[in-house]
Amino acid sequence: MATPGQKVVLITGCSSGIGLRIAVLLAKDEKRRYHVIATMRDLKKKEKLVEAAGDAYGKTLSLLTLDVCNDESVKQCINSVKDRHIDILINNAGIGLVGPVESFSMDEMKQVFETNFFGVIRMIKEVMPDMKKRKSGHIIVISSVMGLQGVVFNDVYAASKFAMEGFCESLAVQLLKFNVIMSMIEPGPVHTEFEMKMIADVSKKEYPGADPETVNYFKNVYLPSSVDIFETLGQTPDDIARCTKKVIEADSPRFRNLTNPLYTPIVALKYADETGGLSVHAFYHMLFNLGGLMHLSMKAMQCLTCGCLRSRSISPN
Ligand SMILES: NC(=O)C1=CN([C@@H]2O[C@H](COP(=O)(O)OP(=O)(O)OC[C@H]3O[C@@H](n4cnc5c(N)ncnc54)[C@H](OP(=O)(O)O)[C@@H]3O)[C@@H](O)[C@H]2O)C=CC1
């Protein structure tokens, strides 16, 4: 249970990756400022978290079951928190979907929205009214660079993160009136099971419904470039945890928080040309003409845009 003065932080999707690392970092805060309620949909997966939390487990970190896709599970979880008092809600649970859109069933695509978009709304709807009543609270959403800019073959995933950005950008204004803060965290590629699941998925999927030319572009052009980008720019889940802690502890937390200074120039292309032509054509060129030289073109873009754009992101250190 939280002691007086401690902030109660509830995090979704803590069985692995970014959620797990945020939970551990906050629970191990030297000044013991947080009581972390780490949630996951299947508590059988708790071992990795419990091990990483060490002594903090049972003291500044407790566990609860929560499936963001299930109304009952969300209600039950929040009702079991003392006085339903949550100071900081971190919406982290999310799933990816990568490949030619023609090969996905409607159900597969709906599941992405059910988790990444409606899952977040379900959480906010349950927690926000209490925060508004108390006139305090911080809602954090682990979004993505793909919430700001689409990436080829990630159409549905990017759409789900765009949807959330639009929802939160709208809600943030009303919440401010009640002294409730909203912050988006926008990582680029991060080495977690998200990446592993993508690689495992691709090796077993056949992509029925997509023509051979598209499947070829996906497997032999996009995938090697994507692997290259993960290798060149990938951050660790600890980097994202440190960025998130900085946002929580800031005097006036920002609404948008890009975490990867190396990826910022790519996002900046969108804002440099409101017609959208610059980013669409630059990505086309990088993918189809530079392909194997992707890491060099990324380096060139970082040189061209130098420090002035990089400083727009939040550094993990
Ligand atoms: N890795 C990356 O490159 C990036 C990731 N992100 C975002 O970061 C967030 C965390 O992903 P990451 O740590 O990388 O990936 P992981 O796959 O390691 O973690 C995702 C977590 O979400 C959980 N989850 C999935 N569905 C549900 C559900 N219905 N209810 C509750 N929990 C659920 C998973 O639980 P379970 O084990 O039960 O499946 C898991 O704990 C996601 O929102 C993702 O979109 C953003 C930018 C980049």
Ligand SMILES: CC1=C(/C=C/C(C)=C/C=C/C(C)=C/C=O)C(C)(C)CCC1
């Ligand atoms: C292939 C390719 C790209 C790939 C970007 C990737 C692979 C980004 C991954 C982001 C992730 C994983 C976010 C998770 O939420 C660029 C740089 C746009 C340039 C054009 C070609």
